[in-house]
Amino acid sequence: MSSADFQPKIVGFLCNWCSYAGADLAGTSRTKYEPSIRIIRVMCSGRVDPTFVLEAFNRGADGVCVIGCHFGDCHYLEGNYKAARRMELLKNMLKQFGIEEGRFRFDMASASEGDRFAQIVNEMTEEVKKLGPYVKYEGAIS
Amino acid sequence: MAKLKVAGYWASSCGGCEIATLEIGANIVKLAELADIVFWPCIVDGKYKDVEAMTDGEIDLCLFNGAIQNEENEHQAKVLRAKSKVMVAYGSCSYEGCIPGLANVANQEQIFDRVFVSCPSVDNPDKVIPQTSYQAPEGELTLPKIYDTVRPLAAVIDVDYFVPGCPPTGEQTWAVLEAVVTGNLPAKGSIVGAGTRALCDECKRNKEEKKVKKFYRTHQIMPDPDRCLLEQGLLCAGLATREGCGALCPAAGMPCTGCYGPPDGVVDQGAKFMSAVASIVDSNDPAEIAVILDDIKDPIGTFYRYSLPSSILRRVQIK
Ligand code: SF4
Ligand code: SF4
Numbered sequence: 071m072s073s074a075d076f077q078p079k080i081v082g083f084l085c086n087w088c089s090y091a092g093a094d095l096a097g098t099s100r101t102k103y104e105p106s107i108r109i110i111r112v113m114c115s116g117r118v119d120p121t122f123v124l125e126a127f128n129r130g131a132d133g134v135c136v137i138g139c140h141f142g143d144c145h146y147l148e149g150n151y152k153a154a155r156r157m158e159l160l161k162n163m164l165k166q167f168g169i170e171e172g173r174f175r176f177d178m179a180s181a182s183e184g185d186r187f188a189q190i191v192n193e194m195t196e197e198v199k200k201l202g203p204y205v206k207y208e209g210a211i212s
Numbered sequence: 213m214a215k216l217k218v219a220g221y222w223a224s225s226c227g228g229c230e231i232a233t234l235e236i237g238a239n240i241v242k243l244a245e246l247a248d249i250v251f252w253p254c255i256v257d258g259k260y261k262d263v264e265a266m267t268d269g270e271i272d273l274c275l276f277n278g279a280i281q282n283e284e285n286e287h288q289a290k291v292l293r294a295k296s297k298v299m300v301a302y303g304s305c306s307y308e309g310c311i312p313g314l315a316n317v318a319n320q321e322q323i324f325d326r327v328f329v330s331c332p333s334v335d336n337p338d339k340v341i342p343q344t345s346y347q348a349p350e351g352e353l354t355l356p357k358i359y360d361t362v363r364p365l366a367a368v369i370d371v372d373y374f375v376p377g378c379p380p381t382g383e384q385t386w387a388v389l390e391a392v393v394t395g396n397l398p399a400k401g402s403i404v405g406a407g408t409r410a411l412c413d414e415c416k417r418n419k420e421e422k423k424v425k426k427f428y429r430t431h432q433i434m435p436d437p438d439r440c441l442l443e444q445g446l447l448c449a450g451l452a453t454r455e456g457c458g459a460l461c462p463a464a465g466m467p468c469t470g471c472y473g474p475p476d477g478v479v480d481q482g483a484k485f486m487s488a489v490a491s492i493v494d495s496n497d498p499a500e501i502a503v504i505l506d507d508i509k510d511p512i513g514t515f516y517r518y519s520l521p522s523s524i525l526r527r528v529q530i531k
């Protein structure tokens with residue numbers, strides 16, 4: 071596959087109350103954005119266990135993003151602060167795992183920010199396209 | 213009753229598990245009455261060909277410690293599997309990869325370079341590194357090939373039971389031996405001799421509020437003797453570790469590093485541990501959060517100290 075044809079698979083964990091509604095708005099407003107994202111709706115970004123992100127990479131995602139409400143807007147008050155802490159440490163850890171920074175992103179979009187959601191997806195797609203597919207290194211085991 | 217036939221083996225491990233088997237104490241006399249040790253390189257003299265000559269299923273119990281890092285480890289695991297009725301992954305290395313499994317941050321080439329060439333205490337101007345085959349005047353000499361990736365035992369053969377721990381405690385070892393002797397075997401695939409919950413449940417330290425502004429390494433503070441260590445900023449793995457050892461390390465003032473592996477319901481011990489640590493950071497400001505978490509210099513070595521080869525990602529990516 072030439073890099074020009076490469077259409078990344080990006081798994082996006084979006085919270086029910088803000089970012090998912092934002093993605094919905096992008097859709098109903100017919101905002102154009104890259105068809106790379108596979109959205110998984112969670113109740114809150116605080117629900118995203120780092121295990122989910124690792125599993126997404128393990129199962130073939132080229133990039134993963136977690137998008138929640140803006141600080142102060144989380145439906146469960148503190149969920150996105152928790153997520154911010156976890157995703158920061160996860161980011162450091164993924165780097166050590168040799169997974170490039172551009173493949174993982176934690177961000178925020180409100181229910182009225184369909185454009186912002188589209189922009190996050192477009193930016194990320196661009197970056198992951200530059201990095202190419204995430205090919206798992208297994209090493210020789212025989 | 214005919215005497216049981218017991219075997220033991222060490223693959224990629226430190227040898228501590230062999231010593232730990234002696235912690236069954238006086239029960240060793242009972243073991244000698246009930247069983248013959250037919251093969252166990254560290255303990256009795258024996259040859260590979262003796263094992264290969266056995267009929268399939270001839271050995272009643274094999275306690276296999278060590279991870280699979282080279283050709284010989286893998287070959288021996290397969291031979292012993294065929295010859296043994298009950299195969300036990302004994303100790304953290306064979307159960308989940310453990311310290312040898314941290315080799316998965318590199319590959320074979322990088323490890324050889326580090327160990328034999330670039331390590332500051334090594335003087336090797338000709339860059340001589342081990343070969344799998346060498347033609348000596350007397351004939352060919354061979355060494356097993358080292359793999360790029362360390363795997364737990366169950367990734368290579370079918371395993372009946374798992375005994376966690378680095379190393380397992382004497383009571384656990386005896387529990388396995390007794391189960392085989394009495395024929396009172398648990399369900400296949402069980403983790404033997406440990407509980408199901410997290411270590412914090414059996415830890416006697418007082419749990420108050422978990423909010424941490426700064427993480428410390430063990431040499432940096434004298435922790436309060438009674439309070440939860442994690443609450444004091446020490447990276448204790450209790451929340452992400454299976455109970456069973458009796459919380460030995462926290463009782464001695466040292467944070468648990470996670471040697472019993474994940475408790476029931478946890479897929480990836482490192483992810484669970486890092487998630488727990490991050491959630492207790494006492495700040496809502498992204499910049500400050502980043503500074504606090506930046507003190508954790510080696511996330512893989514800290515959170516996956518025993519479980520990297522059996523984790524979701526299994527190893528570091530190398531281009
Ligand atoms: S985190 Fe460690 S010290 Fe605290 S309760 Fe759990 S095992 Fe004990
Ligand atoms: S406290 Fe943790 S590291 Fe120490 S023996 Fe128990 S499980 Fe292992």
Ligand code: FES
Binds near residue numbers: 139
């Ligand atoms: S509900 Fe959106 S981040 Fe918590």
